[in-house]
Amino acid sequence: xxxxxxxxxxxxxxxxxxxxxxxxxxxxxxxxxxxxxxxxxxxxxxxxxxxxxxxxxxxxxxxxxxxxxxxxxxxxxxxxxxxxxxxxxxxxxxxxxxxxxxxxxxxxxxxxxxxxxxxxxxxxxxxxxxxxxxxxxxxxxxxxxxxxxxxxxxxxxxxxxxxxxxxxxxxxxxxxxxxxxxxxxxxxxxxxxxxxxxxxxxxxxxxxxxxxxxxxxxxxxxxxxxxxxxxxxxxxxxxxxxxxxxxxxxxxxxxxxxxxxxxxxxxxxxxxxxxxxxxxxxxxxxxxxxxxxxxxxxxxxxxxxx
Amino acid sequence: xxxxxxxxxxxxxxxxxxxxxxxxxxxxxxxxxxxxxxxxxxxxxxxxxxxxxxxxxxxxxxxxxxxxxxxxxxxxxxxxxxxxxxxxxxxxxxxxxxxxxxxxxxxxxxxxxxxxxxxxxxxxxxxxxxxxxxxxxxxxxxxxxxxxxxxxxxxxxxxxxxxxxxxxxxxxxxxxxxxxxxxxxxxxxxxxxxxxxxxxxxxxxxxxxxxxxxxxxxxxxxxxxxxxxxxxxxxxxxxxxxxxxxxxxxxxxxxxxxxxxxxxxxxxxxxxxxxxxxxxxxxxxxxxxxxxxxxxxxxxxxxxxx
Amino acid sequence: xxxxxxxxxxxxxxxxxxxxxxxxxxxxxxxxxxxxxxxxxxxxxxxxxxxxxxxxxxxxxxxxxxxxxxxxxxxxxxxxxxxxxxxxxxxxxxxxxxxxxxxxxxxxxxxxxxxxxxxxxxxxxxxxxxxxxxxxxxxxxxxxxxxxxxxxxxxxxxxxxxxxxxxxxxxxxxxxxxxxxxxxxxxxxxxxxxxxxxxxxxxxxxxxxxxxxxxxxxxxxxxxxxxxxxxxxxxxxxxxxxxxxxxxxxxxxxxxxxxxxxxxxxxxxxxxxxxxxxxxxxxxxxxxxxxxxxxxxxxxxxxxxx
Numbered sequence: 001x002x003x004x005x006x007x008x009x010x011x012x013x014x015x016x017x018x019x020x021x022x023x024x025x026x027x028x029x030x031x032x033x034x035x036x037x038x039x040x041x042x043x044x045x046x047x048x049x050x051x052x053x054x055x056x057x058x059x060x061x062x063x064x065x066x067x068x069x070x071x072x073x074x075x076x077x078x079x080x081x082x083x084x085x086x087x088x089x090x091x092x093x094x095x096x097x098x099x100x101x102x103x104x105x106x107x108x109x110x111x112x113x114x115x116x117x118x119x120x121x122x123x124x125x126x127x128x129x130x131x132x133x134x135x136x137x138x139x140x141x142x143x144x145x146x147x148x149x150x151x152x153x154x155x156x157x158x159x160x161x162x163x164x165x166x167x168x169x170x171x172x173x174x175x176x177x178x179x180x181x182x183x184x185x186x187x188x189x190x191x192x193x194x195x196x197x198x199x200x201x202x203x204x205x206x207x208x209x210x211x212x213x214x215x216x217x218x219x220x221x222x223x224x225x226x227x228x229x230x231x232x233x234x235x236x237x238x239x240x241x242x243x244x245x246x247x248x249x250x251x252x253x254x255x256x257x258x259x260x261x262x263x264x265x266x267x268x269x270x271x272x273x274x275x276x277x278x279x280x281x282x283x284x285x286x287x288x289x290x291x292x293x294x295x296x297x298x299x300x301x302x303x304x305x306x
Numbered sequence: 307x308x309x310x311x312x313x314x315x316x317x318x319x320x321x322x323x324x325x326x327x328x329x330x331x332x333x334x335x336x337x338x339x340x341x342x343x344x345x346x347x348x349x350x351x352x353x354x355x356x357x358x359x360x361x362x363x364x365x366x367x368x369x370x371x372x373x374x375x376x377x378x379x380x381x382x383x384x385x386x387x388x389x390x391x392x393x394x395x396x397x398x399x400x401x402x403x404x405x406x407x408x409x410x411x412x413x414x415x416x417x418x419x420x421x422x423x424x425x426x427x428x429x430x431x432x433x434x435x436x437x438x439x440x441x442x443x444x445x446x447x448x449x450x451x452x453x454x455x456x457x458x459x460x461x462x463x464x465x466x467x468x469x470x471x472x473x474x475x476x477x478x479x480x481x482x483x484x485x486x487x488x489x490x491x492x493x494x495x496x497x498x499x500x501x502x503x504x505x506x507x508x509x510x511x512x513x514x515x516x517x518x519x520x521x522x523x524x525x526x527x528x529x530x531x532x533x534x535x536x537x538x539x540x541x542x543x544x545x546x547x548x549x550x551x552x553x554x555x556x557x558x559x560x561x562x563x564x565x566x567x568x569x570x571x572x573x574x575x576x577x578x579x580x581x582x583x584x585x586x587x588x589x590x591x592x593x594x595x596x597x598x599x600x601x602x603x604x605x606x607x608x609x610x611x612x
Numbered sequence: 613x614x615x616x617x618x619x620x621x622x623x624x625x626x627x628x629x630x631x632x633x634x635x636x637x638x639x640x641x642x643x644x645x646x647x648x649x650x651x652x653x654x655x656x657x658x659x660x661x662x663x664x665x666x667x668x669x670x671x672x673x674x675x676x677x678x679x680x681x682x683x684x685x686x687x688x689x690x691x692x693x694x695x696x697x698x699x700x701x702x703x704x705x706x707x708x709x710x711x712x713x714x715x716x717x718x719x720x721x722x723x724x725x726x727x728x729x730x731x732x733x734x735x736x737x738x739x740x741x742x743x744x745x746x747x748x749x750x751x752x753x754x755x756x757x758x759x760x761x762x763x764x765x766x767x768x769x770x771x772x773x774x775x776x777x778x779x780x781x782x783x784x785x786x787x788x789x790x791x792x793x794x795x796x797x798x799x800x801x802x803x804x805x806x807x808x809x810x811x812x813x814x815x816x817x818x819x820x821x822x823x824x825x826x827x828x829x830x831x832x833x834x835x836x837x838x839x840x841x842x843x844x845x846x847x848x849x850x851x852x853x854x855x856x857x858x859x860x861x862x863x864x865x866x867x868x869x870x871x872x873x874x875x876x877x878x879x880x881x882x883x884x885x886x887x888x889x890x891x892x893x894x895x896x897x898x899x900x901x902x903x904x905x906x907x908x909x910x911x912x913x914x915x916x917x918x
Contacts, residue, residue, distance in 0.1 A: 032653075033653070041338075041371065041373075043367055043371070045363070054705055056683075057657070057706065058709060060683045061709035064683070065655070067653075069370040069375075069681075071362075071363050071370070073359055073380065074685065075687060084575075085572075085573035088580075092594075093360055093363075093572065093591070093594050094363065096594040097363050097364060097594075097598055098363075098367060266701065266705065267697035268697065268701065269696075269697075274700075288704075288705050288709075289708040347645070347648045347677065347679075349673055349677070351669070375676040377668075377672045377673055379665055379686065391878075391879035391881075394886075395879060395880065398900075399666055399878065399897070399900050400669065402897060402904065403670060403904055404669075
């Protein structure tokens with residue numbers, strides 16, 4: 001039963017609950033018109049204590065496409081007035097006006113705190129470097145739609161695997177399913193943290209760590225790209241030696257399987273060349289659209305509207 | 307007849323007109339679904355020349371819950387373009403697009419000026435330290451719902467009674483009804499101004515002025531709390547001697563009547579301890595919700611929609 | 613066929629296509645209620661990379677009055693996140709969430725670039741000093757409604773004719789119709805640029821250039837006012853000699869025809885005296901309203917909804 005629940009971390013929902021959400025998302029994708037008035041008279045509050053235009057647009061579009069409506073702020077400026085008071089008071093106030101809240105906050109744990117005082121469901125829309133659970137839902141719905149299921153996949157994750165929160169959540173989520181293996185592609189400095197390896201080891205899930213994308217791209221069913229920032233490298237020499245290995249371009253795509261699925265949480269800087277955009281295996285813009293649909297399903301489930 | 311009128315000051319409406327608004331608000335509270343499409347196709351403009359997120363949310367939620375919609379700005383930044391032109395021109399422009407305007411402005415009198423040029427109703431959503439009439443409507447609807455009427459009440463107002471505009475408006479509003487008396491609780495420096503005392507004296511309404519909340523809390527039917535800022539005190543010694551008398555806590559609540567109603571216009575800083583929040587006599591979050599309902603009724607009345 | 617098209621420059625549409633838009637706008641003006649749900653379930657994105665509150669309000673009101681809804685940003689602040697990525701990526705993302713985009717950008721050509729990557733129609737809502745095509749549509753619909761047609765008119769354009777983009781577009785647009793003539797009223801420094809004169813010369817359209825409004829106001833059917841900024845003058849003496857000639861006041865209106873139509877793209881500073889506002893020939897606030905209606909028609913046409 002998802003009605004009235006919060007979504008603070010990706011692990012908050014069981015596999016079965018996720019299945020419910022994905023099933024509803026797929027129903028929306030097939031018959032969007034059927035859901036055009038599902039949220040008539042309902043209000044979403046978008047409380048963005050730091051700007052994140054793309055995430056805000058995704059939530060707001062989701063609610064509006066369900067017939068609901070939105071109040072919110074997107075700026076440090078307009079939120080400043082409410083910063084003077086406690087999060088508890090703000091949430092109880094906003095919870096008096098609206099039916100569900102999507103909250104983005106620069107501080108880790110703020111949405112969790114909010115959920116403790118909220119009379120209505122809270123969705124964590126990103127808290128600092130901590131969690132961004134609707135990105136994980138987006139990634140999963142995309143994989144399910146393109147691959148048909150979440151099992152028997154070889155998933156490559158490439159780039160900054162140390163600090164990238166979406167990568168950690170995706171690995172944990174996919175490790176719940178059968179017979180997946182992971183290829184972790186990063187420089188030494190940015191390898192996946194031990195606590196994620198522990199998750200994989202505990203479940204006897206196969207993974208290898210490699211340094212260069214070009215060496216293993218041919219093995220992958222899914223390639224999840226993220227950005228590598230120069231500042232993260234320990235020394236200039238390593239950076240120069242390796243930087244091109246974390247840029248997906250036409251040449252590397254030639255080495256990949258016919259049915260590779262390339263994903264990226266966006267925004268990208270230069271880690272995927274523009275020449276790749278027109279390759280049918282480039283799925284990151286389709287992923288954006290799945291992000292809206294999965295948020296539609298999530299809102300419906302948490303509101304208990306169907 | 308409220309259709310087409312402006313609301314600039316709380317006194318703009320007669321008692322009978324207020325009764326009409328409260329009756330409609332109560333009907334909305336009982337059957338919100340009946341009003342879900344009352345404002346279909348109508349637009350509210352929220353012109354917030356200074357940020358006030360909570361007031362803006364209340365107006366926008368009110369309009370959206372009536373099926374109407376909203377255009378607006380909430381930031382000095384986005385309003386700057388319109389600041390270059392006269393308020394008269396801005397209002398005639400916005401009045402060409404929308405059906406009703408809620409205006410917040412740092413300058414006293416700006417909404418009044420706007421109303422002189424506006425082809426559509428203007429609601430003052432706060433102008434500097436001057437007026438905030440929908441807060442007064444909120445306070446009154448809350449009292450009516452919780453106390454059943456506006457008469458035979460002993461009302462305590464506590465804190466900064468000198469500069470607090472909501473306090474002045476509430477006293478004037480309640481002095482229109484039968485057999486109320488006031489207990490004015492404040493430091494010397496922040497006593498109620500003479501022009502309010504004159505209103506009370508002219509109507510032979512009983513009031514006393516006291517310094518400490520704990521001395522008289524047991525006599526009150528309603529306690530309206532406001533914040534006391536340290537900077538308002540003339541000297542440090544007074545501040546230290548008195549500051550705890552303006553903080554409502556568990557100990558003071560023990561001295562109060564069983565059916566005391568505690569109100570606060572919010573946001574609070576520390577003048578009501580968090581431990582009081584769960585006391586059933588703490589009504590300030592219910593007050594927030596009444597604020598939305600009374601704005602719904604007000605919008606319907608000024609638009610002449612029912 | 614306008615469905616799926618972009619509007620980047622006023623010349624993007626043929627006369628016949630403009631006629632279609634104006635016919636629809638007039639139908640909306642006559643029966644606004646018929647269009648109250650035309651855009652149910654459709655979303656407009658307002659991407660304002662620089663603030664322009666009045667243009668944004670016009671677009672948003674237009675979409676909301678059609679039953680559609682809006683996501684957007686209006687501030688450099690909230691758009692900054694998306695500035696980090698290419699316009700191509702932003703547009704493909706926003707195009708995944710919404711159905712049509714109105715884009716304002718300080719850089720010339722940005723909406724054009726956006727249209728090259730967009731899966732959905734882009735409307736240029738102003739790009740730097742370059743184009744502002746919906747202002748031209750507004751001007752034309754206003755003239756058609758007040759004058760009945762676009763032909764046999766003597767049109768005066770007054771003020772800064774050198775830098776005023778709306779003036780250039782309006783001259784080009786009206787030069788497509790029969791038997792119009794232009795009187796170009798400006799100081800030497802701010803005369804119409806040669807490329808516009810070439811357009812007129814090529815079509816054998818009559819025009820004269822004069823320095824003082826008062827000398828020719830009596831000949832005009834339409835007077836299109838714009839602001840003259842002091843900084844544009846070469847020398848102080850000229851400015852002092854001429855400045856009053858570019859201010860439309862009661863005295864000059866006495867010299868004008870009974871059926872003169874005074875237009876202004878707004879906002880005005882002091883180039884039209886407030887005393888003129890109540891003259892029935894002052895049509896600039898009616899023009900504002902026509903701006904909303906023409907945008908409603910434009911949105912419907914580009915979406916292919918009717």
